[in-house]
């Protein structure tokens with residue numbers, strides 16, 4: 001259905017992109033940008049959120065989204081992004097209706113708090129409803145043409161600490177429901193989640209803790225045989241200086257005299273004609289910067305050891321507003337993520 | 339202070355938070371570090387604990403999910419839910435003796451298990467601990483970690499083994515979760531549906547429970563259809579066993595609440611100088627006031643400073659442009675561009691802090707600069723402690 005050649009991207013054949021990462025690293029932002037990137041060139045993509053936070057509405061500057069798939073953005077070169085905020089209660093009603101034809105009964109249950117109860121006491125139950133709804137959207141076909149309704153589904157998923165438990169639904173449910181219909185449903189969902197049609201991506205910053213969480217998360221995914229996707233390195237700042245200068249600054253032998261000469265040429269010397277003190281101060285600043293860059297490079301190497309595709313997303317100076325999202329989407333496309 | 343200084347400019351300079359006075363006051367018994375995710379709660383808690391110990395107090399730090407290397411540096415290699423002595427403290431740094439530092443990592447599930455074991459007879463405890471719903475709830479309910487952090491705090495306090503307890507809080511998205519989650523869990527466990535489910539487990543239950551039982555019949559019917567009969571049995575068993583043990587989760591949460599309102603408690607709100615984190619800090623400060631909980635002040639962590647602050651971003655950019663258009667001193671131009679970026683960042687951070695202070699002018703503030711490297715050893719913690727107590731100044735002049 002897409003007009004673009006899908007072979008160019010790293011995730012050919014993947015229809016469900018799950019985006020996780022440490023809290024606050026940019027999961028919602030990256031999920032939105034990825035949805036835009038995947039939709040580019042006339043495709044149709046669904047962006048889902050699962051934690052009832054209305055993060056998608058916020059980032060696209062929209063009023064709160066209902067439990068309903070609706071178009072929220074147009075991608076570069078045509079293409080549509082739809083969004084859905086999955087609410088576990090509504091998903092439960094869907095489920096009851098779809099499998100048991102019990103819509104009215106479901107509503108009654110919700111009123112007396114059964115759904116809330118069941119999903120609180122057994123978070124695995126809530127997870128299977130939410131992932132169930134998502135995989136239904138992944139598999140859904142147009143009844144007339146028989147083709148898939150969405151070219152891709154992108155999920156703004158729970159953070160790294162919870163992602164494996166969230167996706168490993170059968171495991172979670174198995175402890176609670178050894179047999180029965182919900183168990184059967186869980187097995188079905190697991191089929192989608194572990195297939196090559198799914199990829200679980202991680203968003204990280206070049207800092208110790210998010211990188212460590214990414215490594216732990218990937219190891220855990222591999223253990224549970226869930227498909228590992230790419231690493232999205234967010235908020236990357238340009239090093240700003242040539243390697244040699246950074247190296248010198250890092251080792252404390254940055255050429256301050258040369259800098260002073262440059263400052264003089266730029267008219268930044270003091271009235272006395274001396275640019276020395278300013279050059280000293282800037283040298284200190286650069287040394288700190290170089291140490292930070294060095295640390296970031298180490299984190300990069302650590303991430304490289306995982307052996308999964310990595311993408312850089314620039315730090316947007318004005319924060320991730322709507323224009324920023326398109327910029328990030330473009331960066332993702334340029335690097336082959338979509 | 340001149341009239342000029344008392345003018346509007348002053349309202350933007352918050353009172354300085356005196357960390358050492360707080361740590362040295364024997365009346366300070368509990369310090370709680372709160373804040374939104376990733377702002378530096380764990381680092382701040384550990385740094386305060388170390389500093390307090392080195393100033394002569396007997397301290398225990400309760401950490402939640404510390405970074406691996408920090409945990410190692412504090413000797414926390416096992417998650418065994420008991421305080422361990424931290425070696426390598428400089429315990430007579432300011433000529434005071436008797437200081438001691440212990441630290442522990444919160445094990446949420448273990449803490450929950452211990453409560454059950456302490457309050458139920460062995461047979462009942464076994465029933466609960468092996469129940470699949472208990473296992474699910476104790477390891478993944480979104481408020482459990484907060485609840486257990488409070489629970490552990492209560493235990494440490496009752497033990498009377500330490501004269502200062504520093505508490506780190508879980509990595510929730512919002513600082514408010516620390517206050518809200520325990521109540522949510524308590525409400526849930528005391529909830530209406532729990533009563534409905536328990537009804538048939540109680541004796542008789544005919545007349546008075548008729549209505550409930552009618553409700554139960556319907557609920558049970560559907561749950562059985564959807565979940566299967568075994569699941570329903572497990573739920574009921576879990577609920578009745580838990581109820582027998584606790585006799586009111588909510589009451590328990592309220593007890594800990596009162597501990598937090600006591601005068602010996604000091605809340606420190608940690609924030610990064612960014613919009614979301616500062617807004618979160620603002621909410622939290624308001625909430626503490628509403629609940630009558632004692633706020634010590636705000637820690638603004640990871641503030642960006644520059645040693646070359648006299649060169650403005652605008653001048654720096656203009657100069658860089660000059661050099662670039664003349665095609666000379668490329669490296670200087672690059673340095674100036676970096677400097678301009680840094681100045682812009684500092685200005686943005688300054689605005690966020692001013693905004694907070696104009697809304698909360700009386701809240702004392704201390705600032706900690708962003709270190710070029712992560713903080714993961716005692717030396718790093720000591721340095722953070724020093725910066726905390728000197729409002730971010732690099733060299734401390736110990737004032738009277």
Ligand SMILES: Nc1ncnc2c1ncn2[C@@H]1O[C@H](COP(=O)(O)OP(=O)(O)OP(=O)(O)O)[C@@H](O)[C@H]1O
Pocket residue numbers: 021022023024025026027028029030055159234235236313314315316317318319320321511614
């Ligand atoms: N590349 C970027 N450049 C600048 N700001 C960014 C970038 N990516 C994300 N942000 C900003 O960082 C903040 C956190 O981003 P976001 O909400 O996407 O993170 P998250 O991982 O979804 O957080 P949470 O764990 O709370 O769900 C937001 O204010 C967002 O605008």
Ligand SMILES: Nc1ncnc2c1ncn2[C@@H]1O[C@H](COP(=O)(O)OP(=O)(O)OP(=O)(O)O)[C@@H](O)[C@H]1O
Pocket residue numbers: 208209373374375376377378379380381382402403404405507508509510639640641706707708709710711712713714
């Ligand atoms: N002033 C600082 N300068 C540089 N790095 C810092 C500073 N304070 C904290 N860090 C680093 O930031 C990271 C996060 O800090 P920390 O773990 O204390 O945050 P937290 O609020 O406890 O996070 P969470 O919400 O995930 O528990 C750590 O890697 C820590 O070393």
Ligand SMILES: [Mg+2]
Pocket residue numbers: 027028029055156
């Ligand atoms: Mg988010």
Ligand SMILES: [Mg+2]
Pocket residue numbers: 379380381402403404506507508509
């Ligand atoms: Mg922490």
